[in-house]
Amino acid sequence: MNKKQTNNYTLALIKGLGRSLWAVLRHAFVKRETVSYPDIKRTLPSRWRGRIVLTRDPDGEERCVACYLCSAVCPVDCIHLQARQNGDGRRYPETFSIDFSRCIFCGFCEEACPTLAIQLTPDFEMCERHHESLVYEKNQLLIDGQGKHPGYNFYRHAGVAIPGKAIGEAEGDTPPVDRDNNLP
Amino acid sequence: MGKIMLDGHAIPFKLGDNILQTALEANLEIPHFCYHAALGSLGACRLCAVEITPKDSGKAPRVAMACLEPSEDGLKVSVSAIAAQQVRQHVIEFLMINHPHDCPICDEGGECHLQDMTVVCGPPYRRYRGRKRTFPNQDLGPLIHHEMNRCITCYRCTRFYQDYALGNDLGAMRLRNEVYFGRFQDGPLENPFAGNLVEVCPTGVFTDAIFRQHFARVWDLKTAPSICPHCSVGCNTLPGARDGTLRRVRNRAHPELNRWFICDRGRYGHQYSEHSARPLAPRVSGTDTSYHDALNAAASQIKSTQDCIGGLGSTREDLEGNAMLQALLNNLGGIFTAFSDPKLETATIAAVSSLQNIGNAPSLAEIEQIDAALIIGDLTAHAPMIDLALRQAYRKGAKLAFLYSSPTPLAQFATTAITVSPQEMCTELSRLYQLINAQSAAEDITDTPMTDIAASLMGARKSLLIGAIETMTSQEVSTLSKLATALGSDTKLAYAFSGANAYGAALLSPTGSAVAMLEAVEAGQIRILIVAGNDPLGDSRFGTRWRAACRNLSALIVLDCILTATAKAADILFPVAAWTERGGTFINYEGRAQGFATVFHRPEYLPNVARVITDLAQYLGHSLQAAPSVLGDIFSDFQIPKPGTTGSLITAPSLPMPATASAHSIQESCNSTWQAALASWYGDEALASFAPGLMALTPKTVAMIEPTSAIDAGIKNGSKIKLRGSSGSMVLSVRFNQDVATGTIAIARNVLVQLGVGHGDSLELEQVL
Numbered sequence: 001m002n003k004k005q006t007n008n009y010t011l012a013l014i015k016g017l018g019r020s021l022w023a024v025l026r027h028a029f030v031k032r033e034t035v036s037y038p039d040i041k042r043t044l045p046s047r048w049r050g051r052i053v054l055t056r057d058p059d060g061e062e063r064c065v066a067c068y069l070c071s072a073v074c075p076v077d078c079i080h081l082q083a084r085q086n087g088d089g090r091r092y093p094e095t096f097s098i099d100f101s102r103c104i105f106c107g108f109c110e111e112a113c114p115t116l117a118i119q120l121t122p123d124f125e126m127c128e129r130h131h132e133s134l135v136y137e138k139n140q141l142l143i144d145g146q147g148k149h150p151g152y153n154f155y156r157h158a159g160v161a162i163p164g165k166a167i168g169e170a171e172g173d174t175p176p177v178d179r180d181n182n183l184p
Numbered sequence: 185m186g187k188i189m190l191d192g193h194a195i196p197f198k199l200g201d202n203i204l205q206t207a208l209e210a211n212l213e214i215p216h217f218c219y220h221a222a223l224g225s226l227g228a229c230r231l232c233a234v235e236i237t238p239k240d241s242g243k244a245p246r247v248a249m250a251c252l253e254p255s256e257d258g259l260k261v262s263v264s265a266i267a268a269q270q271v272r273q274h275v276i277e278f279l280m281i282n283h284p285h286d287c288p289i290c291d292e293g294g295e296c297h298l299q300d301m302t303v304v305c306g307p308p309y310r311r312y313r314g315r316k317r318t319f320p321n322q323d324l325g326p327l328i329h330h331e332m333n334r335c336i337t338c339y340r341c342t343r344f345y346q347d348y349a350l351g352n353d354l355g356a357m358r359l360r361n362e363v364y365f366g367r368f369q370d371g372p373l374e375n376p377f378a379g380n381l382v383e384v385c386p387t388g389v390f391t392d393a394i395f396r397q398h399f400a401r402v403w404d405l406k407t408a409p410s411i412c413p414h415c416s417v418g419c420n421t422l423p424g425a426r427d428g429t430l431r432r433v434r435n436r437a438h439p440e441l442n443r444w445f446i447c448d449r450g451r452y453g454h455q456y457s458e459h460s461a462r463p464l465a466p467r468v469s470g471t472d473t474s475y476h477d478a479l480n481a482a483a484s485q486i487k488s489t490q491d492c493i494g495g496l497g498s499t500r501e502d503l504e505g506n507a508m509l510q511a512l513l514n515n516l517g518g519i520f521t522a523f524s525d526p527k528l529e530t531a532t533i534a535a536v537s538s539l540q541n542i543g544n545a546p547s548l549a550e551i552e553q554i555d556a557a558l559i560i561g562d563l564t565a566h567a568p569m570i571d572l573a574l575r576q577a578y579r580k581g582a583k584l585a586f587l588y589s590s591p592t593p594l595a596q597f598a599t600t601a602i603t604v605s606p607q608e609m610c611t612e613l614s615r616l617y618q619l620i621n622a623q624s625a626a627e628d629i630t631d632t633p634m635t636d637i638a639a640s641l642m643g644a645r646k647s648l649l650i651g652a653i654e655t656m657t658s659q660e661v662s663t664l665s666k667l668a669t670a671l672g673s674d675t676k677l678a679y680a681f682s683g684a685n686a687y688g689a690a691l692l693s694p695t696g697s698a699v700a701m702l703e704a705v706e707a708g709q710i711r712i713l714i715v716a717g718n719d720p721l722g723d724s725r726f727g728t729r730w731r732a733a734c735r736n737l738s739a740l741i742v743l744d745c746i747l748t749a750t751a752k753a754a755d756i757l758f759p760v761a762a763w764t765e766r767g768g769t770f771i772n773y774e775g776r777a778q779g780f781a782t783v784f785h786r787p788e789y790l791p792n793v794a795r796v797i798t799d800l801a802q803y804l805g806h807s808l809q810a811a812p813s814v815l816g817d818i819f820s821d822f823q824i825p826k827p828g829t830t831g832s833l834i835t836a837p838s839l840p841m842p843a844t845a846s847a848h849s850i851q852e853s854c855n856s857t858w859q860a861a862l863a864s865w866y867g868d869e870a871l872a873s874f875a876p877g878l879m880a881l882t883p884k885t886v887a888m889i890e891p892t893s894a895i896d897a898g899i900k901n902g903s904k905i906k907l908r909g910s911s912g913s914m915v916l917s918v919r920f921n922q923d924v925a926t927g928t929i930a931i932a933r934n935v936l937v938q939l940g941v942g943h944g945d946s947l948e949l950e951q952v953l
């Protein structure tokens with residue numbers, strides 16, 4: 001390395017150091033971004049991916065139809081559920097658990113969910129002393145509201161019959177064909 | 185033989201195959217819906233569009249249906265051609281116009297042919313914004329759920345149900361884009377093979393209603409190659425389990441046995457392993473204990489006794505379990521048999537012995553090719569898939585002849601059907617034998633139906649003689665085998681045994697050991713009885729004797745996976761793994777040894793029979809060899825067949841034909857004029873009787889009597905009669921039925937058990953006014 005190059009290098013070093021020092025000095029006087037958590041809490045954006053909830057449809061019924069898609073897509077396999085049926089044909093999860101000690105909050109489940117039931121919320125304060133307490137069961141997951149997607153009701157679009165909606169009464173359905181009649 | 189050029193690859197074809205078959209044979213997928221290997225091509229769905237370039241260079245390429253276009257040498261076919269792709273895309277788009285928004289709640293999802301094809305061929309988004317056509321659903325019974333909106337009109341269901349399984353209560357209705365597939369009225373599907381609709385339908389119109397109750401997606405199911413334990417056909421199955429419970433059973437193709445289908449008993453009988461009364465914890469004198477304590481209790485009972493010990497295996501217990509029990513008894517110097525019913529034992533041994541002499545029974549694929557058959561008894565209940573194979577033979581024009589005592593659904597396809605009372609069956613068979621032997625069939629005009637049977641058997645290219653062992657005596661078996669010998673080598677002989685491993689059980693049980701065991705227990709010589717998978721106390725013919733005899737026992741040790749009458753009476757009960765929870769070997773009606781693998785484990789510790797016996801031997805201070813070497817000693821160069829393979833015929837030392845004289849002496853003649861006959865139905869089997877879904881279809885319990893003999897005795901249709909047997913009586917209402925032999929009363933198994941009579945035994949009848 002020749003002398004000229006060494007000089008250039010030292011100059012750049014001093015310039016850089018000066019800039020950093022200046023930035024530090026300047027930030028000592030600007031408004032602070034950090035808050036003193038937990039005394040002060042930030043409002044997080046609504047798309048923040050934190051604690052997962054199961055929502056209800058506008059009629060107050062469980063949205064989840066136990067299709068197993070969220071548990072299939074989950075990259076860490078932390079969702080476990082078992083489907084059941086009401087006598088009347090409505091399907092729901094009999095059990096639904098999420099192991100939050102494994103969950104990586106990727107949001108894939110929310111993306112896969114065809115009924116908008118499973119949603120990630122901006123709550124991240126879920127510390128527990130024991131691992132088992134981080135396995136949330138259905139009663140801890142199911143909330144009373146519709147979450148961030150109000151208005152959607154899967155069964156109003158599906159073809160199956162449920163109480164209060166017979167075959168042919170879904171949105172965009174025609175009344176059922178009379179199979180005993182050959183008239184057009 | 186030639187080759188077609190499929191997208192530039194030369195694919196060899198069999199003459200007569202179409203392009204789709206050729207491609208599928210070479211493991212190349214051309215999208216399709218309506219083509220099915222068993223049902224053939226129809227050209228209904230139009231999805232299998234391909235572009236064909238004629239050899240004649242003057243002609244332009246055209247789009248054709250691969251399933252309808254025969255393969256020709258040098259034919260250029262393109263699946264990827266834009267024109268063909270467009271046709272497929274349009275087909276899917278049109279199908280999706282009316283398709284419901286159901287995938288999340290559709291049980292087909294994940295293994296749906298329509299989902300797959302839509303992803304492969306279809307447009308990614310729905311453009312149609314109009315209204316959808318809808319259909320009402322039907323209640324098709326406890327086994328099949330109907331959701332008609334999802335239909336794509338491929339006609340696979342009716343082609344299977346009507347054309348293949350010869351059912352007549354499911355069909356297509358209405359017209360145009362409103363074709364409806366269902367029954368004329370709501371009600372359970374009557375065909376014993378209806379469950380196959382679940383697999384045949386490429387969409388979620390027909391789904392498994394039992395699986396639906398406790399549904400899991402296919403990707404979550406644990407599976408392993410298994411063998412159906414519900415009869416001696418030994419169909420290959422693929423059970424699926426999740427979270428320590430069994431959820432469903434599906435068909436697993438075997439090239440010579442069940443290829444695409446299984447019967448409903450095989451598909452729905454599995455519920456026995458989820459039965460709420462299934463024993464899951466070892467029990468000593470009625471209290472649950474640990475496995476270790478139960479073994480201790482059993483061992484101390486055995487050690488303390490001076491008397492002989494009995495080991496009763498079973499025809500539904502696997503080869504390993506039976507062989508280990510036999511090995512233990514050999515060590516302890518006791519008696520072993522796999523049969524609780526001496527009559528069944530001699531008949532089964534006679535049948536296995538005659539198969540060994542005459543040649544092995546034909547596979548299902550071979551049965552489909554026969555052109556004449558003589559069928560003794562009811563195959564629909566005793567070997568459902570042989571029934572389905574015979575339906576295929578019938579479709580190809582085979583002449584089916586029947587000799588039967590109680591109704592059998594297959595007889596509706598009979599060329600000649602003769603009802604014969606159980607006690608006359610042997611005489612009738614001998615008469616047929618004489619007719620065939622004398623070769624004078626044509627001259628005997630007084631005996632037309634019998635001569636018809638003789639003529640059709642003698643005139644056939646390939647014929648089959650088959651009988652249901654449970655309703656046959658060893659004399660009948662030996663007469664049938666003489667008949668087979670007389671007819672020559674073009675005649676095959678087969679038997680529908682009682683129990684999935686009856687063939688194997690017969691190879692292990694010395695002739696006469698069942699009666700020896702029963703008598704030794706009655707005489708108080710055997711004071712400890714180990715029962716593995718058998719139910720002597722619930723037997724129809726010998727149950728009364730066994731129940732009395734078992735009072736002499738100081739300990740009844742039972743190993744079983746269902747709560748039978750014997751398991752209920754057990755002093756020490758070892759619950760064992762059900763068939764899906766363990767591996768083992770069954771020998772089917774052909775003598776084919778097939779292995780099955782453990783599908784899953786339950787949370788409870790449930791060993792298999794071989795394990796319990798090995799542990800018990802250890803507690804007794806004996807050490808038994810492992811099951812494979814025990815079996816290797818019995819059958820020379822026996823290899824445990826690998827689950828998932830096609831299995832191989834077992835080579836076993838030949839069994840002596842049991843002396844037939846003793847067979848009939850069990851039944852004392854009595855002055856009564858009526859005989860009992862077993863009226864069975866396709867769900868009638870020990871394990872399946874613990875499957876609630878299937879049992880919901882049990883026919884109503886009635887006494888079926890042939891009208892003329894009933895009227896002669898002054899019995900009216902619908903009237904009440906009281907039947908009395910050796911262990912009890914029962915009042916039943918009378919149902920006239922032409923398919924019952926004269927002087928015979930056909931009654932269900934549970935009635936036979938309650939009365940204490942077997943098939944062919946005498947009954948006392950009293951009219952109730």
Ligand code: SF4
Nearest residue numbers: 064065067068070113
């Ligand atoms: S994807 Fe949605 S509807 Fe399906 S199981 Fe998960 S939460 Fe329920």
Ligand code: SF4
Nearest residue numbers: 286287290293296388
């Ligand atoms: S049949 Fe297939 S495509 Fe249709 S709803 Fe069911 S899973 Fe979805």
Ligand code: SF4
Nearest residue numbers: 335336338339341385
């Ligand atoms: S019900 Fe199923 S098998 Fe029958 S036509 Fe419709 S889609 Fe095809």
Ligand code: SF4
Nearest residue numbers: 412415419447450569
């Ligand atoms: S025919 Fe027998 S082995 Fe085959 S599925 Fe039916 S019960 Fe099982």
Ligand code: FES
Nearest residue numbers: 218227230232251
């Ligand atoms: S498979 Fe060829 S038209 Fe349906």
